[in-house]
Amino acid sequence: MKVGFFPGCSLEGSAREYNESLQAIAPVLGFELSEVPDWNCCGATAAHTLNHKLALALPARILALAEKAGLTELLVPCSACYTRLAATRDELIHDEALRRDISSIIELPVTGRTKVLNVLDVLAACASDGLKDKVRKPFAHKVACYYGCYLTRPEKLASCKRAEDPQEMDDILRLVGAEPVDWAFKVECCGAGLSVSRTGSVAELSGRIVADAADRGAEAIIVACPMCHTNLDLRRDAITEKRQTPYSIPVLYVSQAIGLALGLSPRSLGLHRHHVPVRLPERPAPSPEPALQPSGPKED
């Protein structure tokens, strides 16, 4: 299937391995990414903090370009970008006047007809499309699936069903042989936008997340958001300092974990770009077929 693609700024810089891994798994999983031509930044937290209009106009331009390119669905891998685009689309659809105002600002017609998807939406589609059979080297590791804020909140934009204990990523990773742990910080905030301006606070918040994941015996934290990745991976030294304990647990993008399961090379997935080295205990592969448990609460 052909899917529109809006990488977003960080996938060109600090999160380039997210981009690489997505590009790598796409052909294997049988979807083609067609990038929105000449896309701009969504404005992120900065825009909606400082100027409401701008916070709508910037994403609106992206949506408009996507529509112009005839894209019906748009994959937005960065959850921060995703929530901006989804929120904007939602407002555009429900507010005729706003729609006119905004398109006059961006000097492009925009309707909001292009559907905005996050990475889990797309992967879930692949999952039901025989992902399990494409697994070459089961990703047989205990993983802590970290959803963060914008995959589950606000509820009306999120595709995850159980806002406080989402299962979508867990289900996908089970399919590729991983064993998701039941942990407490799946949807806690990592500090996001304050990464640079208040590194201290961020180290505190991200620290709790990393610590809990490690304590529950996870061998890797799986994320779907560049900001989360930055805070959990790049800020690891600050975390270690804050908590006075070294944590070696690596942080992988969901696309990288899947990529490994598909048998792609670590390099092609950009694993070498991580700050925390990705060392995963070798398992006698192929590991015993992990049955797909129904998602849902498990007593811990």
Add this chain to the structure above:
Amino acid sequence: MSASAQHPTHPETLSEHVQDATGESVFNCYQCGKCTAGCPLAAEMDFAPNQILRLLQLGLPGMEEEVLKSLSIWLCLTCETCAARCPQEVELPKIMDYLRQQSLKRGLVHPKARDILAFHQAFLDSIRKNGRLHEVGLISAYKLRTFHLLQDVLVAPKLLARGKLSLLPHGIAGKADVARIFAKCAAADAEAGRHEPQTDKAEQP
């Protein structure tokens, strides 16, 4: 549904402006504190989220200024946890966005929040210039604004080493369009600003 929708309070109060701009009524809050209990940064705030709403509800002279001068509104991460759990369905993040914009407009930004603000502004500058975010540009611009010249000097090389930092910005063809969008939004914002009461005026009894 909102109390103030039925019985408008004094039209010059900040709570009323919040209602007009965001559609959220601070009077729906019954001060259970669930927002604060779940807020990742509540401990670092000068006013807890529910206290921000309380100040707006009571709205005695000086209180609105306290809100706009608070650090809390800048610490809010818009992680949406409060909104997701609020029994009264108050969209606090929306309100926080509005309060930040007002705080900036009325020049009441908390000193400790200047770094945060500086980052946001540097961020937007970068986009205005290039249409996309240029991280190196962003970081250096931020440093110049804040003089935190040494912060993150240890991080940058890591990024560079892993080929994550492109020293040159990726300009996009539509640069000019994006710049125009900025100009228009700024203008619209200023326009709206004229209808906002100046704090000092609002505070006069």
Add this chain to the structure above:
Amino acid sequence: MAEFEPKVVAFVCNWCTYAGADLTGTSRIKYSPNVRMIRLPCTGRIDFMLLLQAFGQGADGVIVSGCHPGDCHYTAGNFHARRRWILFRRLIEFMGIDLRRVHFAWVSAAEGAKWAELVTNVVDEVRKLGPYQSFPKRLDGQPKPVEVA
């Protein structure tokens, strides 16, 4: 011709407003004598035709008053009345009846003073509006003779 004295017809429910008007009496609160009360079990009983009939028979203004929302002796009659009023006000206008001639009110059995105030206000307002004309009406102010059924 002497100053115009309007005739106002009040359709009231037996349980709240009629009792309220009784209270006005027992507390000796004075109001203008231009009102004629029609006692009904409930405002829910008030057929829109009755309002038209009132005007047709020479009323210059009409009051409809019953229990406060939620206090209806029959639980919901006054809501029916209110809903019907919302429907019919446009028809009333269409028929050339000035809406200011029709007053809806809630007067409870405890609101004697409110009743007096209501009547006086309505009478004053209708007096300002002048006689209701669009139906034939004798100008000597005398009631029409009534044919015995």
Add this chain to the structure above:
Amino acid sequence: MPRIGVFICHCGENIAGTVDTAAVAKNAADFPGVVHSIDYKYMCSDPGQNLIKEAIKEKKLTGVVVAACSPRMHEPTFRRACAESGLNPFLCEMANLREHCSWVHEKGEATTEKATDLVRIMVEKVKRNRPLYPISVPVTKTALVLGGGIAGIQAALDIANAGHKVVMVEREASIGGHMAQLSETFPTLDCSQCILTPRMVEVAQHPNITLYTYSELESLEGFIGNFKAVIRKKARSIDETTCTGCGACIQKCPTKKIPSEFNAQLGMRTAIYVPFPQAVPNKPVIDRKNCTFFKNGRCKLCERVCPAKALRYDQEDMLVELNVGAVVAATGYQVKDTDFFPEYGYGAHKDILTGLQFERLASASGPTQGVIKRPSDGQIPETVVFVACAGSRDPAKGINYCSKICCMYTAKHAMLYRHKVHSGKAYIFYMDIRAGGKMYEEFVRRAIEEDHVNYVRGRVSRIYKKNGKLIVKGVDTLLNSRPVEIEADMVVLATAMVAQPDAEALAQKMKVSYDENKFLSEAHPKLRPVEMNTAGIFVAGACQAPKDIPEAVAQASGAASKVIGLFSKDELSREPVVAVVSRMGPPDFSTCIGCFLCESACPYQAIEREEIKARDGRLIKTVAKVNQGVCQGCGTCVALCRSKSIDLQGFTNEQVFAELVTL
């Protein structure tokens, strides 16, 4: 040709002081149809009344207008007077010259003119009055009580003790309801079962009470005094008459791992079971969904061990038809389960309990014999956090109201816990403490002052498990809104009290109204708290709104007294101020067009559908018909009727129009 008599009362100076009564009488004498018009000092006095009586006889009056005080005051007096001299009381009307005229206007022309008008209005009305006769309805003196909880029990006993027959229907295998599950009751801390079980036994043994357990209401037809109820007696799979309740079957039943409803899922029960030891009746039922025999046709162990040979595997549901005169709905409530709370773990953590589950833990007859143990590992919890308003007062979760009893039972829970675990710490997160009630506030203070229960003012945002502890993330709004985290061993959620899952269906069966929360609606929020707007159906207990035991019992006794009042006469006679549908001879039969707008408008479900058939049985038309036993005479249907086919006796369109014609 009408012959109307008009009687103007001076009421001493009260009327005559401002109104020229003589003039009014004189004017009235000229009104068409008036044959007699006098004024007198006190019409309500015996001589006054005699004036009326004599006039009726001598002048052969066909209608009477007494112009005096408010009809709300003396209408009955004068109507009686008329009746005594042979005039139908409903041919007497009153003009209110006192409250609505003399007392509220100055002496003068206008006032006297108004007085005259008021009389004229009534004259025109009374000319069109029809003789009316009180409606009498026979009463079947048997009450149907739905629900065997404390409310139902109280109502049943009160009615039965007054000498009337009662049929009690209980859905479960035993009566007792939620109260039987409670440990101790606030504010006295007396053992719930100790005060309840004697009442349960009394019900079972009362000569006037017939008890149907494991049964439900199938349908309800008819109207006040004359209901026809059908009860579904679900197959118990045993013969109650031969069963001795020895319990051998329960001992031997191989299916032992079924979560016990009575123990709120904390304990287990067998497939053939009695809900709890003191059950009434103490006869088991087979839970066919879980019984080995009913599942795969083999087992019948119970039959082999039953000394009384009472097992009846082939038993089927039985429909019992009953005639009853009144119904008391006391069907109770349910509590929200812990899985209702995403932020508290979707019910995944075994050590997060509902208040009801904690009652079972604390109860001496409970799964732990009253020892407070963690369901997960049987450990004694050292720290217990209680969360009030769990689901209640939470519009986001669709429950706007206050469940009313949580403040008190949470205080009680914390207290009981502190009494049982002296070293334990108890925290209560609350928004407000609502302790209105006799000795209630004192009780809460005792929990705080004597048992050192820690009240924390704030709501809990999240609970998660970490290293065997439950981390409770709350806030203390009294401490400058400081976020607080408590490591608890057990959490008790005071989950919201909500309507029974089938409350809506029941209400529709009984044709009574219910509110947006599916609680049954009383007829009047203040003045008719135990009646329903369908005459003859009454309500008691938590099926009407959340309430505690004393309130439920009080309401039950209230409902019972209403039923007893209804049963105190063989026939109930009602004012004939009711709606009627026009009927006429062929070919029209009625102007009713059968739109049944009236049906939807009637707050009392008094509108029935009547089929008019030709001799050959062919249906001509279906028209509305008013059930005069049920109609309360509000007249809403009259105003809505498109074809003006329905009218309200005593306030007919003809009468009211005539009143207007006098203007």
